[in-house]
Amino acid sequence: MFTGIIEALGEVVALEPRNGDLRLRVRTGSLDLADVQLGDSIATNGVCLTAVELPGDGFWADVSRETLDNTTLTGWAVGQPVNLEKALTPQTRLGGHIVSGHVDGIGEVVGRHRDARSERFRLRAPAELARYIAHKGSITVDGTSLTVNKVEGAEFELNIVPHTLQWTIMESYRPGTRVNLEVDLIARYLERLLLGDKAADPDAGGITLEFLTQHGYNRA
Template sequence: MFTGIVEALGEIVALQPSGGDLRVRVKSHGLDLGDVALGDSIATNGVCLTVVELPGDGYWADVSRETLEYTTVGEWKLGSRVNLEKALTPQTRLGGHLVSGHVDGVGEVVSRHADARSERFRLRAPKALAKYIAHKGSICIDGTSLTVNAVDGDEFELNIVPHTLERTVIGGYSTGTRVNLEVDVIARYLERLLLGDKAADSSTGGGIDMAFLAENGFLQR
């Protein structure tokens, strides 16, 4: 688990396709790896990666085909900058929100404009994830815990302060930038709990729709 508070910026310095998936080397500028061991997890642009080698100035990690399909990892190039965060410990300050590092999908920056000293971003999420994004709720963008300022269908807005612009990859976003999205895990569990015993019924598709809400008394017919 992570908090979504980025600790350092890293750089992709090697990409090695291997048997249909990928091995990556990340140079960890400014990230203390003194307490990191093989098998530990590091969130890399919001993707939980397992450390398989520690060459001294960074780490190697393997990326599965599943991860390549659902994240932006397949778009990384040599020199790409990435947000880094080590897994939390019982002593870690929970400055953001609980983040698993399991990316739900890829969003896209729709617009960016100045708002006093901050920057206002509008992003579009995959339609299947829109129901989990709420006004003033939390969302993780490329590993950064952020507050949703406005929601309009499958689009939402973020207000990014100067510190975050400087210390994360968000400062380099422009219209069309694709980003890793992880919705609040509490919303996902709440959906399953509302299904009750029907959660085990494959005919529900694993989700809640308007018909389900009406049938179970959450909506007036």
């Protein structure tokens, strides 16, 4: 588990195809690896990766087909910067929100403009994730815990302060940039709980207005 508070910027230094999947090497820059052991998790642009080698200045990780199919990792290149965060401990301050490092889908930056000293970003999420994105709710973008400032359909806006621009990869975002999205974990579990026994039915689908009305949640 993670908090979504980025600890350092790293750099992709190797991408090695391995029998249909990939082995990745990341140089971790200022990230303190003194307490990192083999098998520990490091969130890399929001993707929870397991350290399988620790050469001293970073780590190697194996990347499965599942991860390649559901994240931006297939488009990564040697030399590109990445957001890094070590897994939280019981002593970690939860400054962001609870982040699993399991990417839900790929979003796209569709707009950016200055707002005083901040930058406003507009992103488009996959349609199936839109129901989990709420005004003033939390969302993880490339591993960064952020607050949603506005929602319109599958698009949402973020207000990014100068500190976040400086210490994450968001300064490089432009319209067309693809990003890893992880929606609020609580929203996902709440949906399953509301489905009750129907959660075991593969044809049940998700929560709809009709479902809420039938079960007494909508009295309009």
